Amino acid sequence: MPDSATSRGSPSPVSATVLSALWLTLKIATLATLLAFAVALPLARWLAHRDGIAARLIYISLSLPMVLPPTAVGFVLLQLLAVDGPTGTTVLGLPASWLLTWQAAVIAAGVMAFPIVLRTAKAAFEQVDPRLQEVSRTLGHSPLQTFLGTVLPLASRGLSAAAIMGFTRAASEFGATVTVAGNIPFQTQTLASAIYAAQQVGKDTDAAILIGVALALGFAALATAEWLISRSQNRRSS
């Protein structure tokens, strides 16, 4: 494939790599955030307002991926997702291996984003006065109705922040992802791993372009978070 001279109208290899990495980053980070959110939300709800030793230990244990080297998390995932691992395709009866697929990247990025989502969501739930939940119950609403009708709307600001923080963490994830999903262009290569690959082979210009795209993506994510927060504040004050 030519390096730079390409026919007019067809994308250059750099732009094709960038577009693919951007697309994969968005896809993987979005799905990873959803995965982390799905697991973290009920746990955060359960852990909020709990001060017992057991709850604290669980909370600390669940936060460990945040302080471990990403490669260590990747190694553990590698063992778990190996074909004959505890959650490998053989055990689960799936036709193909998880490893070196974008799905593995979703799992790795989800695991790395999980502690941030959990901690931010827990803080959001803790901001909701538990006595409001009691009032809601006395007004005839079940615990689930109270959660959906009172707690979630009041925690929405913090939960939005949790989603954005989780997304940015998943989008920038490298160590764990590259361990289980590799760095395969057009298949598992995200912006983070593409930057690494470019600078490894001395393609500084490509790396700079990719960094620019990553910056734009991060800026967009943070701007969205700011917008969500200000919208929520406006709604509260109106």
Next chain:
Amino acid sequence: MPDTTLVLEQLTLGVGDLTIELSCQLEEGVIGLAGPSGAGKSTILRLVAGLEPGATGRLACGDELWLDSSSGQFLPPEARRIGYVPQDSLLFPGRSVARQLTAGRRLLNASAREQVIRMLELEDLVERASDALSGGERQRVALARALCADPRLLLLDEPLSAVDPTRRLRIWRGLGRWLSERGLLTLWVSHDSTELQACCQRVLMLDQGRLTADGEPAEVLAEAALEAGDGIRNDLPGYDNVFPCRVAGDEGAEMLLSLGAAGPTLRVPGRAGAPAGQALLTIPARSVTLTTLAPGLTSARNTLPATVADVVEAGELAMVEASVDGLEAAIRVEITRRSLEELSLKRGDTVFLLIKSTACRVLLASKVSTPTPT
């Protein structure tokens, strides 16, 4: 109308250092819960509301068993159909007043809700955001929210404490009618003895989680006032002066009350009947007029010579403590600062107290046993 008799049998709950232990039956009407701070009044409301799942004992409302710790039965709050107004109002943030009023799963019909809005004077607030309301407005909205949820039992924790006095008076009247028309059993926590007397048919006096008195509001409150103030008085409005007395007889349409063995005899409206005996007399401090010259004929039925024992100034008001021969405790008289200045009162001055007989309350309390006038 469904039976909502509340039966509490050996209801027990430990909260920090406090242990609630309560057994009683509450049939109907508005029942006040009074007592010092930390007596467990609010906790009892929470317990009845089902917000204290750690409680033991038995609690039933009509035919429904809400709690029976021996069989492990516990009905959650949402199934109890209660209206609960917590002390801090606890409106849902970010919702308009209109949305607060329709927050209940069950709701009164629209016309009854309109009635509640009018009764609690919320017409001008309905479209407003509840986050911008004052303390008194929030309390009225919280009360309306509870009423609009069509409860069969109302639990009110100082629901109008921040509402201005004039409006509170109007609300007492309207709310009293509303509750009695619907036969809604109401437990009303209050520190305001005037409120308890105005709104409640019965008062439970609590101390350290236990029931210490139960009966007609004036009697229970007077008894508590007597105990709280070294047997003579306390700071409850209307109970500034509480004296044990003996019904000495009557003259025409007036009772004669002897205050202490060597104290004065006061006249109050009513007949002693038989048997005449021990009673309590309450004299509101603001219903006593004070003069420095012996009055001529006045409409006040009681005039007592006294000596100024102390003057305590508080803002625009002053409390004059006037000693009367034969009475161990002084009679407290509330006057304005301006009156104090014009009368130039100081300790040791001779004054005359004019006490309107209609402002005095005589409590022929069967429970009253202390202190006995000698």
